Amino acid sequence: MYLRRAGVRVWFPLACILVLSLCACGPVSSSTYKAEPQPSPSPAGGVPSPASQLSGVATPAHLIISAIGVNASVEPVGIQANGDLATPTQNPWENVGWYSAGPRPGEDGSSVIDGHVDRPGGSAAVFWRLDELRVGDTVVIVDSTGITRQFNVTRLAYYHPQDAPLQEIFGTSGGTYLNLITCAGEWIPSQHQTTLRLVVYTTLETAR
């Protein structure tokens, strides 16, 4: 009996405080918004640019990774003021960014696509499940003319951002590669970044 009464004394006020806290948190900030990445629209057609006509490869339009539920629009990205690769801006959490100063996916060399792993508050972004990919998984790029290119995962690697093999990620030639990048590890508030980066290396398998 004593235990039951003690339980009531302790848990009832705590439950009230919890309910009040939950109610208070909801309307204050949009940062607690939790939404899974939404599928993107189907690939859009387009006229290849003069540059793509020369190389025979058009700019990438969509990235599809069935194994982890990714179907994302691709937007070109450049570099930031600090020299780091930029991230998507049109739809930061659901789009992926292709480094447009490098090769197009399907051209010789290392093309690179990045995407956010999470949103402010910690909910999922487009590359939330990138770490679930395994060697042999398929990564598909649909270019602006509708041509589909299939790449196969060859390796996953985690790097500290200051120690990453940048030449390997951006500058490997002698093959047709597509490297996917997102963040990993723990958040460092003082640096406003995570401790690690995940790079998924893939190699062109087929084009049709």
Place this chain on the structure above:
Amino acid sequence: MKFHRAFVLFVSQVFLGLAVASMLVSVALFTVWSHHASAESPSFVRVIHASPDIGTADVFVDGALLLSSFQFGAVTGYAAVPPGPHKVQIALVSKGINSAVLTQTLQVAPGAVYTVAATGTQSTNLALKVYVDNNRLAPNTSRLRIYQLSPDAGNLNVTTPQKSLITGIPYEIASNYLTVSPGDYHFTVTSPTSNASRSIDATLDANKITSLFAVGLVAGNPQFAVVSAQVDGVPGLPNTGSDPNPSVSPDNEQPFLPWTYGMLGMMAVLCMGGWGYLRQKAKKQS
């Protein structure tokens, strides 16, 4: 009662043990995975032929022919090679590996980027000099590095018509990287001790890395010359994470609506009332 306490203690200890074990397993797995990844990264090596006493040559790496008919002053692109020690041999073209005039073992690290220069003369010793490169791009600017590989030129100065870029680069030394504005340049490389100079026109593109190699002999053949090579700079890795506990900024703050205050007040009153009722009931029962 004793049994209840013992049971709670047992369950809490089991959970504590599981938590510690899972943390240890996670750390171990991550360490193995991370180490495995870095060990697989190749090294990147380019080669320049800057030895005046070696004619057109064949270059062998670990016994296999890597470059054939490699001419004086030629610069290769960066090639990926497995990290670790590599035996490099240079032989006059078509003479075969057994006639190598230069044999040297080079150690290359995973992920690192190198320029390897065949330098020297028979009298000053033929050698392979290794330079660690950094091809990180500087946004909207161009980076420039000068390699002094001319055996008899002494310390070199590099100028443009507008200004002096760098002075006193000793033999077999590479300068620091200079950051310059993109554009067309007329570079002059001068040897003050030999009173010799050579000029070269080069277009330095944004986000690219340009190398100027001083090669050849001031007093002899092949003659003193400047060779340029340009490669794409590489960006740093992007920041694709987000703050899991962002502070509320004025941009994303949503104001309390009047009904929110009312609802919270009602809930607080209900909670306090319920708590008081239950407390009174408990007192009566005791």
